[in-house]
């Protein structure tokens with residue numbers, strides 16, 4: 069399943085289409101009716117951890133006030149230019165802003181405010197948005213202006229391209245294509261920046277408190293209540309970087325070790341996002357490896373809470389020495405040598 073940095077990148081792929089009208093739809097999804105999105109405008113995008121939320125709303129009529137202020141203006145600017153508001157049809161072009169600025173600063177302040185919001189809030193109250201919640205599967209992804217192509221043959225030897233769940237064509241000829249995701253209408257996005265590992269508002273104190281619990285640290289890191297967006301790749305890499313054995317109980321770690329886990333979790337997630345935005349591959353140290361960067365043999369096990377998901381975990385017994393007391397009962401899960 070794509071982790072926080074991937075989903076954040078998906079959001080950034082969608083952002084240029086905010087303010088544009090959906091002109092054609094397609095896709096195999098049965099979880100919602102894509103036809104309902106036709107003629108609506110993409111109004112807003114939000115992300116929380118591994119969840120993406122897109123808002124769609126009715127395109128507003130150009131008000132007579134706007135028509136009077138901007139006679140004959142055209143809304144076919146270049147794709148993605150400006151803000152969400154460009155599709156609404158009552159915001160000034162950059163040239164109009166420059167020309168009018170000295171004469172009516174208050175009006176332009178208001179326009180800046182409107183232009184910085186995804187849509188006219190007052191109108192949004194009258195014409196509520198449809199929010200869609202996207203949750204991605206293991207190979208879930210979003211493509212902008214292209215379809216995914218098969219990169220290998222299936223079991224029968226056929227080269228079939230992946231089937232998109234949803235395809236949205238926009239009025240600037242661009243398109244967004246969604247693969248392997250669950251799509252669910254929702255009343256509003258459930259975002260909690262305090263628990264989102266990639267958010268500037270991420271609450272490190274709260275996350276540190278969670279790491280103090282008498283729980284294996286590899287379980288706590290995957291707990292989306294405290295580390296939303298943190299997935300199995302980040303978990304394995306962070307524990308290697310912090311030199312912590314995955315099943316170490318948080319309560320037995322030194323405060324400096326807990327701080328190290330937290331620091332690496334935030335840094336690694338941001339670095340991963342940055343490398344994705346640059347189109348670079350991130351060099352992993354331990355995830356899926358047979359040997360650690362120091363050449364030691366890596367161990368692998370499947371660990372998870374008794375009532376939760378068990379995930380493959382890699383660690384180096386030499387770089388990440390065990391901190392479990394000898395008499396501790398065996399943890400839940402299985403260990404492969």
Ligand SMILES: [Zn+2]
Pocket residue numbers: 360361362363364384385386387388
């Ligand atoms: Zn090692």
